[in-house]
Each structure stands twice: as C-alpha cells, then as structure tokens.
Amino acid sequence: MGLADIARPLTDAGRAGLAALLAAPRDAVIALDFDGTLAPIVADPSRARAAAGATAALRALAPRVGAVAVVTGRPAALAVEYGGLAGIDGVVVLGHYGAERWEDGELTAPPPHPGVAAVRAELPAALKALGAPDGTWVEDKGRSVAVHTRRTAAPEAAFELLRAPMERLADAHGLVVEPGRLVLELRPPGVDKGAALTGLLRERSARSVLFAGDDLGDVPAFAAVEELRAGGLAGLLVCSGAVGDAPVRELADRADLVVPGPAGVVELLGALGEELSRPAAGR
Numbered sequence: 542m543g544l545a546d547i548a549r550p551l552t553d554a555g556r557a558g559l560a561a562l563l564a565a566p567r568d569a570v571i572a573l574d575f576d577g578t579l580a581p582i583v584a585d586p587s588r589a590r591a592a593a594g595a596t597a598a599l600r601a602l603a604p605r606v607g608a609v610a611v612v613t614g615r616p617a618a619l620a621v622e623y624g625g626l627a628g629i630d631g632v633v634v635l636g637h638y639g640a641e642r643w644e645d646g647e648l649t650a651p652p653p654h655p656g657v658a659a660v661r662a663e664l665p666a667a668l669k670a671l672g673a674p675d676g677t678w679v680e681d682k683g684r685s686v687a688v689h690t691r692r693t694a695a696p697e698a699a700f701e702l703l704r705a706p707m708e709r710l711a712d713a714h715g716l717v718v719e720p721g722r723l724v725l726e727l728r729p730p731g732v733d734k735g736a737a738l739t740g741l742l743r744e745r746s747a748r749s750v751l752f753a754g755d756d757l758g759d760v761p762a763f764a765a766v767e768e769l770r771a772g773g774l775a776g777l778l779v780c781s782g783a784v785g786d787a788p789v790r791e792l793a794d795r796a797d798l799v800v801p802g803p804a805g806v807v808e809l810l811g812a813l814g815e816e817l818s819r820p821a822a823g824r
C-alpha cells in the first residue's frame with residue numbers, strides 16, 4: 542500500500558499538514574511519542590521495544606526531513622536504547638516530557654528535583670497503608686517515579702484507588718501526577734510535551750510538523766500543534782489507536798488521522814519515507 546492508501550487525513554488542517562510536509566520535507570519535523578506509538582504496550586515497561594520496522598523507517602526518514610524527534614515520558618537514554626535510535630543521524634530525543642534532551646550521543650538534563658527522593662522514600666509505606674493490590678509496581682525513573690497498576694487483578698480499579706492519594710503525595714513534595722495508561726507518574730512540574738515540541742519547532746524554524754501519540758501525556762503536544770496551526774504552521778496530528786487497550790478518546794477525537802497502533806505508525810512512516818525518496822518537483 543502506498544501513502545495515499547495509508548494517510549487519508551479526515552480534516553482540512555490534516556490534509557494541509559501532510560501536503561506541506563510532502564512539498565517541503567526539509568522544513569518539516571516528524572515527532573513521535575514512544576510507548577504506544579513507536580513501541581507496543583507490554584506489561585513490563587523494561588521489555589518495551591520499538592515495533593518491527595520502526596527503527597528502519599526512522600533511519601530512512603531522518604535524512605529526508607528537517608528533524609525526527611521522539612518526545613517521550615521515558616528517560617531519554619532509555620528511549621534511545623529501547624528504540625534502537627543510537628545509530629540514526631538527525632534524531633533528537635526529548636525525554637522526561639522535555640526535561641531531558643539527547644542528540645548526537647549527548648544527554649543534557651537539569652539537576653534532579655528534591656521532591657523525587659522524598660516520594661521515593663515514602664512511597665512503599667504509602668502504598669501499603671492504602672491497601673494497594675498485589676501487582677502494583679513502582680518504576681523508578683530517576684527523575685520521577687511511576688506507579689503501575691497494569692499487573693494487578695483489577696487494573697482500572699487499582700488506578701482509581703491510588704489516583705487521589707498519589708496526587709496528594711506528589712503535591713506535598715512539589716511534584717505533579719502525570720496519569721497515563723494504567724500508570725500514575727509522580728514527576729516535577731514545569732515541562733510538558735507541548736512546550737518541548739514547540740521549542741523544537743521554533744529552534745528548527747519548522748514550517749510543518751507531524752506529531753503522533755497515543756496517551757494523555759500527548760494531549761499537550763496535540764494542543765500545541767493546534768495552537769501553532771492557528772498561527773500558520775502546517776500540522777498533521779496522528780493518533781496511534783491502541784491495540785489491546787481502549788484508545789484515548791480525547792486524542793482520537795482531536796486527531797486528523799487514526800492508525801492501528803504502533804504497527805500502523807510504522808506503516809505510515811515507511812510510506813512517508815518511500816514517498817519522499819521519489820524525485821519530485823521542488824524537493
């Protein structure tokens with residue numbers, strides 16, 4: 542299947558975004574979330590890896606566009622490792638929702654927020670006192686901690702049980718809760734994927750953007766593209782419709798294009814790469 546079969550945006554804005562990307566790819570940024578978008582969702586976060594064909598598709602696209610970026614809640618170095626991104630020239634990784642940046646093998650990151658150490662110390666007793674069910678699991682991400690409920694017997698109920706208390710614990714230490722797919726992440730405030738993406742687009746003087754995401758943490762990036770579109774940037778918003786979990790309604794409703802999970806994202810990226818490898822007027 543070619544790009545015309547795979548990428549049929551439902552909106553005028555999305556069609557304009559795709560057209561602008563194809564007309565002037567070197568002025569375009571392709572920005573992608575990691576978990577649920579480039580990598581299928583799995584029960585153990587340490588086993589998440591880029592979907593089959595994702596790394597090859599990014600390798601083919603990177604030299605043809607202004608920039609390829611991975612914008613993720615993951616630590617940047619982990620996204621590089623799990624995504625097989627280390628050898629791809631021109632890829633930027635904005636990790637921890639934009640607090641970290643990895644480029645050309647160099648990681649830049651601010652000092653850790655002191656509230657994270659405090660939460661890390663208090664969390665085991667807090668979860669016990671709350672009666673967190675068996676299977677509740679804490680992922681220590683260094684700059685944040687994430688409480689996962691996917692491996693409990695009733696993941697949604699466990700998520701709801703823990704949500705308000707985790708918000709109180711985060712607040713007590715100057716942190717915020719980032720809710721995601723059966724995960725409550727306690728992290729420093731002041732960054733989000735919208736600000737991270739906007740900064741990158743400005744830095745690269747981008748004239749078009751494709752952003753693909755699947756989860757609540759991607760909503761600020763969708764909002765940023767919507768706002769930038771109002772100011773003249775062309776943009777295509779892609780929802781990676783979850784395979785397994787229900788899609789995040791807010792993203793699916795705001796997307797110009799919904800694709801079937803990471804396999805669909807890879808298919809889209811592959812078709813874009815193929816299209817951009819054809820000789821065309823103006824490129």
Ligand SMILES: O=P(O)(O)OC[C@H]1O[C@H](O[C@H]2O[C@H](CO)[C@@H](O)[C@H](O)[C@H]2O)[C@H](O)[C@@H](O)[C@@H]1O
Pocket residue numbers: 574575576577581582583584585586587589612613614615680682687689691721722723724726756758
């Ligand atoms: O911004 P992202 O790249 O989407 O990262 C957000 C969170 O993703 C991870 O959790 C999710 O993926 C796991 C592995 O597939 C899955 O087990 C979990 O249920 C999902 O919520 C990651 O573990 C978190 O640290 C990220 O914040």
